[in-house]
Amino acid sequence: MTPQDFSFLRDFLRSQSGLDLADDKRYLVEARLTPIARRAGLADLTALINAIRTSADARLKYAVVEAMTTNESSFFRDRVPFENFRDVMVPRMLQARAARRELRIWCAAASTGQEPYSLALMVREDSRLNGWRVDILATDIAESVMERGKAGTYSQFEVQRGLPIQLLVKYFSQKGDVWELDPTIRRMVRWQKFNLLSSFAGLGRFDIVFCRNVLIYFDRQTKAEVLGRIAGILEPDGYLVLGAAETVVGLTDRFQPVPDKRGLYQIAAPGAQVVPIAPLAATMRSA
Structure with missing residues (x-):
């Protein structure tokens, strides 16, 4: 993937999803987008990026955006x-x-x-x-x-x-x-x-x-x-x-x-401050 291709991909992702792809994320691009290229029958990432540039295939473009999003989650994360x-x-x-x-x-x-x-x-x-x-x-x-x-x-x-x-x-x-x-x-x-x-x-x-x-x-x-x-x-x-x-x-x-x-x-209200309230004990049903 050339620097020009990476720059295009960064701009594309930012415009489509807000994702700001850092320069050190080239490995992530290769890991996540190579399978997309293969499923689309494209030879490599260069071919995939060219397809994004020239194709009107909304599904392919969406697949690229979806593949680059991070989906880490867990129950009661960070408590x-x-x-x-x-x-x-x-x-x-x-x-x-x-x-x-x-x-x-x-x-x-x-x-x-x-x-x-x-x-x-x-x-x-x-x-x-x-x-x-x-x-x-x-x-x-x-x-x-x-x-x-x-x-x-x-x-x-x-x-x-x-x-x-x-x-x-x-x-x-x-x-x-x-x-x-x-x-x-x-x-x-x-x-x-x-x-x-x-x-x-x-x-x-x-x-x-x-x-x-x-x-x-x-x-x-x-x-x-x-x-x-x-x-x-x-x-x-x-x-x-x-x-x-x-x-x-x-x-x-x-x-x-x-x-x-x-x-x-x-x-924020002009000139106002948020006043903290004292925590109330939660009344929970028996688990």
């Missing part, structure tokens, strides 16, 4: 965001949404579904939310991982990564060498293919947005644009959850961090 959901976000929403008893949550870049299903399990186990309508939207740019998420089937390795044993026993059934999530939990999550470079207008408004471990793959301008669009669909008192290695600092003034709550942000 802290889920503790903040239980101890900060839910108590505040119980107060602020008491009249309508509805809550909308968006999990962006949901991959194979462990994050939205972790939230769905928490909602099901939390008696404080009895009688509430909780809508969880899971989106991803990659159809193949979304199909896995919709199916709700996971390997032994995947259910051992972060999933408490009591929840595994209660909500999963072993079918051969995989574990299948209970349909009642799967139905709590709606799935939709979505590109974060697209307009957010059709998504509606949300009380909580989880957008974790995806901005790290974008360049500075794309990060700022995505954060701006999230601010546009988040309720004024809603919450944004970012990954441990992500921040809004230096990117946007639309958000400000919730003090002492890593990765948690709210809409």
